[in-house]
Amino acid sequence: MALAVLCSCAPNDGFTKLFNGKDFTGFKQLNGNAPYTVEDGMMVGTTKCGEPNSFMATEKTYGDFILDYEIKCDSTMNSGVQFRSLSSADYRDYRVHGYQCEIDPSDRAWSGGIYDEARRGWLAPLTDNPAGRAAFKKDGWNHYRIEAIGNHIVTWVNDVNTANLYDDMTHEGFIAFQVHAIGQNKEREGEQIRWRNIRITTTDLKAKCHPGKLIPAINMIPNTLVQDEIDEGWTLLFDGKTTTNWRGAHMKTFPAKGWDVKDGVLTVEAGNGQEEGTGGDIVTKDQYSAFELSLEFKLTPGANSGIKYFVTEAEKVDANHKASCFGLEYQLLDDVMHPDAKKFTTYEGSRTLCSLYDMISSGHHKRFNGIGEWNHAVLKVFPNNHVEHWLNGFKYVEYDRCSPAFRDFVSHSKYAAPKYNTAGRFGEAKQGHILLQDHGNEVHFRSIKIRSLN
Numbered sequence: 116m117a118l119a120v121l122c123s124c125a126p127n128d129g130f131t132k133l134f135n136g137k138d139f140t141g142f143k144q145l146n147g148n149a150p151y152t153v154e155d156g157m158m159v160g161t162t163k164c165g166e167p168n169s170f171m172a173t174e175k176t177y178g179d180f181i182l183d184y185e186i187k188c189d190s191t192m193n194s195g196v197q198f199r200s201l202s203s204a205d206y207r208d209y210r211v212h213g214y215q216c217e218i219d220p221s222d223r224a225w226s227g228g229i230y231d232e233a234r235r236g237w238l239a240p241l242t243d244n245p246a247g248r249a250a251f252k253k254d255g256w257n258h259y260r261i262e263a264i265g266n267h268i269v270t271w272v273n274d275v276n277t278a279n280l281y282d283d284m285t286h287e288g289f290i291a292f293q294v295h296a297i298g299q300n301k302e303r304e305g306e307q308i309r310w311r312n313i314r315i316t317t318t319d320l321k322a323k324c325h326p327g328k329l330i331p332a333i334n335m336i337p338n339t340l341v342q343d344e345i346d347e348g349w350t351l352l353f354d355g356k357t358t359t360n361w362r363g364a365h366m367k368t369f370p371a372k373g374w375d376v377k378d379g380v381l382t383v384e385a386g387n388g389q390e391e392g393t394g395g396d397i398v399t400k401d402q403y404s405a406f407e408l409s410l411e412f413k414l415t416p417g418a419n420s421g422i423k424y425f426v427t428e429a430e431k432v433d434a435n436h437k438a439s440c441f442g443l444e445y446q447l448l449d450d451v452m453h454p455d456a457k458k459f460t461t462y463e464g465s466r467t468l469c470s471l472y473d474m475i476s477s478g479h480h481k482r483f484n485g486i487g488e489w490n491h492a493v494l495k496v497f498p499n500n501h502v503e504h505w506l507n508g509f510k511y512v513e514y515d516r517c518s519p520a521f522r523d524f525v526s527h528s529k530y531a532a533p534k535y536n537t538a539g540r541f542g543e544a545k546q547g548h549i550l551l552q553d554h555g556n557e558v559h560f561r562s563i564k565i566r567s568l569n
Contacts, residue, residue, distance in 0.1 A: 129323065130183060130314040133173065133290065134158055145170045145202050146211050149294035158313070160294035162192065162306040168232075170197060170211045172291035180317045181324070182261040182290065186218060188308035190253045194218040197232060197291035198261055207233065213288050214238075216261050216270050216278075218308065219251070226251035227259065227270045227277025231284075236484055239270075239278035239333050240508040247330070250275035256311075264320050266336060271325050279343070282335040290315075337411070337561050338379050344564070349409075352399060352549075353563040355379035361397045364440045364550060365428055370394035373553060383420065385557040390439045392553035398426055398440065404546040405498040405568040411489045411561050417452040418486075418556035421445060421472060422494060425516075425547035429538035440550055441535050443516075443542045444472035445494050445504050447558065449486055461527040469506040474524040477504065477511035489561075497568055517543045 134142075136156035144151065147169030152159045158171065177198070188194060200213030212233035219225045227247055229239040241247045250272040251257055260271040270278040292310055297303040316323060332343035338355030352360045356376065363370040373394015375382045386393035408422070423442035430441050448468045450456040455466045464476030468483060469492070484490045484507060493505035496516070504512035514521055522540070525531060530541040538544075551560060 128316075129318055130181075130316045132313065133182070133184075133315045134310070134313040136311075139171065141174055142171050143174055145172050145209070145291065147294070147296065151292075151294070154309075156311060158292060158310040160194070160292065160308045160310075162294060162297045162304055164297060164299050164301055164304045166294075166296060168211070168296045169294040170200075170291035172197070172200070172202070172211070172289045174289070176287050176289050177263075177315070177317065178287035179264050179320055180261075180315050181263075181320055182313075182315050183259070184313040185256050185258050185311050186308060187256045188218060188220060189306040190220045191303060192306040192308060193221065193295045194308045195230065195232070195293045195295075196259070196261070197289070197293060198263060199285045199288040200232065200291055201285065201288045211291060213285055214263075214268065214282075215293070216259065220253045224248040224251060226257070227272035227275075229268060229270065229278045229280050235284075235489075236482060237508045238282060238335060239280045241277060242508060242510065244277065244330055246275055247272065247277040250277065260325060262320070262324055264324075269325070269329065271327070274325070274327060276325075276327055276330050279329045279332045280335065281332060281341050284335075334562075339562075340564065348566040349564050350566065351564050353381050353410075353560065355561065358397075360400055361551075362400055363394070364396040364398050364426075366395075370397065379561055381551075381560045381563070383551065383553045383556075383558050383560075385415075386553070386555035389555045390552075392555040394553055396423075396440055396550050396552050398428070398548040398550045400548075402546040402548055403496075403565065403567070405496050406494075406565055407496075407568055408494040408549060408563075408565050409491070410563040411491050412447055413489050413559040414447065414449050414486050415557045415559075416449060416486055418447070418449050418558050419453050419455055419554040420447040420556060420558040421550075421552040421554070422447065422492065423550035423552060424494065424496065425542055425544045426550045427538055427544050427547050430534070440548075441530075441541065442547060442550060443502075444552075445492060446470045446472045446477075447492075447552075450483075451486075460529050462524070465528075469504050469511045471502075471504065471512050471514065471524075473528040473530065475512050475514055477506070481511060482507045482509050495568070 147166040149163045149169035195215040215230045215232045217228045225241045262269040266283045268280045358369045422445040426440045426442035469477035495503040500516040535541045
């Protein structure tokens with residue numbers, strides 16, 4: 116009876132066994148040599164010291180499918196199920212990489228989230244999904260479902276939606292069951308994870324999708340909006356082709372030089388490494404008060420840039436319209452190579468990546484995908500003036516704009532200088548433009564989108 120409650124699939128619903136419950140026919144082990152055994156019809160993986168991540172992978176590849184399975188694991192381990200995954204000589208010497216549906220019994224509780232193993236990192240964490248975080252049962256069996264149809268990937272844990280992702284990087288690959296590496300931690304050797312009732316279907320998929328309501332979508336397809344996002348009020352500020360939503364700061368038109376649009380990417384070109392660069396900063400034509408901004412950025416070695424908000428263009432400019440616009444700033448920086456990372460007025464680390472520039476540090480340990488890789492920045496400003504800086508699915512900075520604590524940060528920063536407060540208290544405008552900074556270094560942007568939170 117317990118199995119009937121956990122599994123939403125009837126015996127004759129078009130699903131077939133992916134694992135026969137007797138041996139590993141149709142599978143091959145990749146990367147690590149952690150032991151896999153078959154016990155009472157279950158696939159059992161056991162941790163082993165000194166072994167890298169180990170994967171029991173299907174010999175067959177799958178594109179569109181619905182995968183159903185149950186898992187039970189030790190509460191101290193981390194694991195996952197790979198899908199649409201690959202292993203080839205030309206990628207890190209056969210390192211398994213691709214989508215992973217997470218198994219996470221830790222207090223973080225991101226089971227059912229989607230991680231891009233050995234590639235981009237977290238794509239769909241459960242940071243904003245409290246129901247999903249509560250779905251996984253540490254001490255019992257858990258029913259998982261992965262629905263991969265075209266560019267749409269949806270996961271469920273115990274009938275709770277844990278991820279709703281749109282991504283187009285990989286369309287087909289093997290399915291694999293992971294035993295995570297434990298290094299040389301002998302205390303963790305022998306931890307086990309068990310899988311059972313592993314079934315798959317590749318036909319009539321849309322009719323077989325879970326009927327439950329989906330959480331808000333995460334869209335990783337560059338410069339697009341899916342219907343879920345449109346319904347949630349998102350609009351594109353950059354569509355990969357035009358700059359119609361932008362103009363030069365203190366200008367009526369977009370800069371004639373210094374910025375380039377090519378292959379779906381908006382690039383600020385390398386200049387002299389100084390503020391205002393070659394083309395100067397660009398700002399949105401519209402102004403915003405409460406909003407959520409999402410974009411991807413890619414830094415070149417030693418690069419400096421930023422996302423400024425509540426920019427009013429109230430500062431004085433010269434005859435050539437050259438001036439660094441004032442505004443709160445989500446810092447974009449190569450923390451390793453650029454000297455600004457070690458500079459500050461009062462608050463150490465406050466000029467590093469994702470920080471509120473010169474006021475609040477994002478910390479030293481950030482989930483950064485690296486120089487030359489795409490990273491995801493999110494900036495949230497709520498109607499009550501609560502502000503959050505996010506990087507790759509993790510929140511690193513939060514503060515309350517216009518509050519006494521915020522004003523104290525300002526008073527101990529470079530923005531205490533009178534020139535930053537000629538149009539009122541710094542950073543406290545009711546609305547303003549969003550700005551992308553030209554600091555004289557090459558930086559790339561794409562998938563710039565925004566929605567009102569009013």
